[in-house]
Amino acid sequence: MAELIRIYEENPQEKEIKRIAEVLRDGGLIIYPTDTVYGLGCDITNTSALEKIARIKGVKLDKANFSFICEDLSNLSDYVKQIDSATFKILKRNLPGPYTFILPGSSNLPKVFKKKKTVGIRVPDNQICRALVKALGNPIVSTSIKDEDEVIEYTTDPELIKEKWDKLVDVVIDGGYGDNVASTVIDLTQSEPVVIREGKGSTVI
Known part of the structure; x- marks a missing residue:
């Protein structure tokens, strides 16, 4: 059974953030808010957690197009x-x-991603997920959670x-209603x- 934890984006509770970071470190899976849709994520360094996400998504891990959620550009x-410099x-x-x-x-990519020539990098404009990445100490591997509903592609509640x-x-973070438009x-x-x-x-970037 997943634990539903309410966290406020304006001022994420440090105690709860640290507790969820421990869940990630222990190989747990979480669903968390971003600046777009809710994401399913795990610790980038935990192979068994990565394999769990790949199974849920029905893809082979070495071929999966997951995003790396970073706190900022410092660990790029x-x-x-x-x-x-133009790209930066x-x-x-x-x-x-x-x-x-x-x-x-x-x-330097984790072993399971060694064959990948490209990676998708995200730094969401959301305090909760960036605080989580900071507490964890490395990126969260993430994928959007889609809905089977033909009208609403992403669940927001x-x-x-x-x-x-x-x-x-293991954990669903309640950070309020999410958006239903992806990045x-x-x-x-x-x-x-x-x-x-x-x-x-x-x-237009």
Whole structure:
């Protein structure tokens, strides 16, 4: 059974953030708010937790396109090859924000992602998930939680999310109603930015 924990974005309770970071460290799965839709996440360094998420999503782990949720751009070099100043300016200008930027992966990626040539980096404009990443000490691997409903693609009510995911995750963070528009995905590995998916963020970057 998942635990539903209420956290306030304006001032996330440090005690609860630390407790959830411990759940992540122990291989737990969480559902948490971002600046777009609610996400399903785990500790990037925990292989068994990553495998659980891949099974839930019905994908092979080495082929999964998960995002890396970062607190800021300071640890980018841990996971991304050296980027030019123009690319860094785009990131700095738009993050934190509702974007997933595709960047060239570095050789420092966790073992399960070694074959990946690119990674999706997110720095959401949401205090809860950034506080979690800070408390954990490394990125959270994340994927959006989709709904089977043909009208509403993403569930936005944390209590309904808990009902649906109760037996699959350890914690559902109630950070208030989520958005139902996903992040804008932009590929920065080419000579010019390429919009892969239009979402909440502007495509003019």
